[in-house]
Amino acid sequence: MRKVFYLVVLIGIVSCKKERVPVTPGNISIAEVVQANYKNNYTQEVSVQIGKQNLTIYSTGLPDHKTPYWGKGHEMYEEFPGRNHANMNKSMTSFNYKMTIPIYPNESAYKEETELGPVGMALNGVPIYNDYEGGGVLQENAWSTFDASRGHPGPREDYHYHSEGAYLTVNDDNLIGFLRDGFPVYGRKDRDGSYPNDLDENGGHIGITSDFSESIYHYHVSNEAYSTSGLYVIKSGAYHGTKGTFTQ
Incomplete structure (x- = not known):
């Protein structure tokens, strides 16, 4: 009886692990678009390193x-x-910051929920x-501290965005x-100026964008x-693909 129980547990563990294996091989490279678009015109402190399978963005x-969080007297204060x-x-x-992501992003069979903290990089x-803040969903005490870009610093003075701004x-x-x-991830509209009506439960769909001439899965602002x-x-909601790393 005990051997049968162990066998059932083992099968369950193996099954759970299999759920996390990506099932759709990525065939669209994001490397060129990432290299062409990641930059910070003020601090000049954003860079991209391309590897064989992954790329890393430093910031x-x-x-x-402009934001009031630069502090009064700063040239970028508003x-x-x-x-x-x-x-x-x-x-x-x-x-x-260092975000490492796949050059050929895959759909994952297991859709991992996003958590508190960085889920991506602008x-x-x-x-x-x-849409979480301080261990719970966003509340007015959080969004009332947003600047015009709908960003604010966290407890460690780590500035970040939550919403369109x-x-x-816009x-x-x-x-x-x-x-x-x-x-x-794109704004609320598709490239033809319409609002997409076929987004999945995680806020994305497959299609051509202004940056990708071949159809690729992409997210939209709600x-x-x-x-x-x-x-x-x-x-x-959850990630469509397999989550990379974000360290600081």
Whole structure:
């Protein structure tokens, strides 16, 4: 009886492991698009290293646009929009971010949920977060501290984006960046100016974009306003592909 039980457990473990194996080989390279678009015109501290199977993007995480989190007196300072205000973290700190993602991103049979923390990186090197903050879903006490780009610093003064905003994307088809599974993320619209109506539960679909002439899976900013905020979150739900690494 005990041998039978061990056999069942072993089969269960093997089955779980098999679920995490990518099932769709990637055949579209993102290397050229990544190299052409990742840059920070202000800090000049974003770089890309191409390997054989993966590529790595390096960044300090500081934005290349105006924000009140630069601090008053800074040449890139601007006031908060509307009634928004600083959170307890009133400034930003430089980091040594390193995001490594596959050059040929794959669909994964196991769709891993995004978690608190960086889920991708914008083209200027700023981390992209999902719709969670401080261990729970975004609340007004968080989004009321967003600047015009809908970004703010976390507890470690780590500046990041949660939603659509100025200098990044506003109701358009802009390429925003890439998520940790290697797939690109775009604004709310498709390249023809329409809102996609065939997005899957993770906010993406397959098609041609302004940057990829061959059909590739890509995410879009949600076209549904989040809660009562009037904001459009960049990413919620699971990854379509196999998650790469993001260190700091």
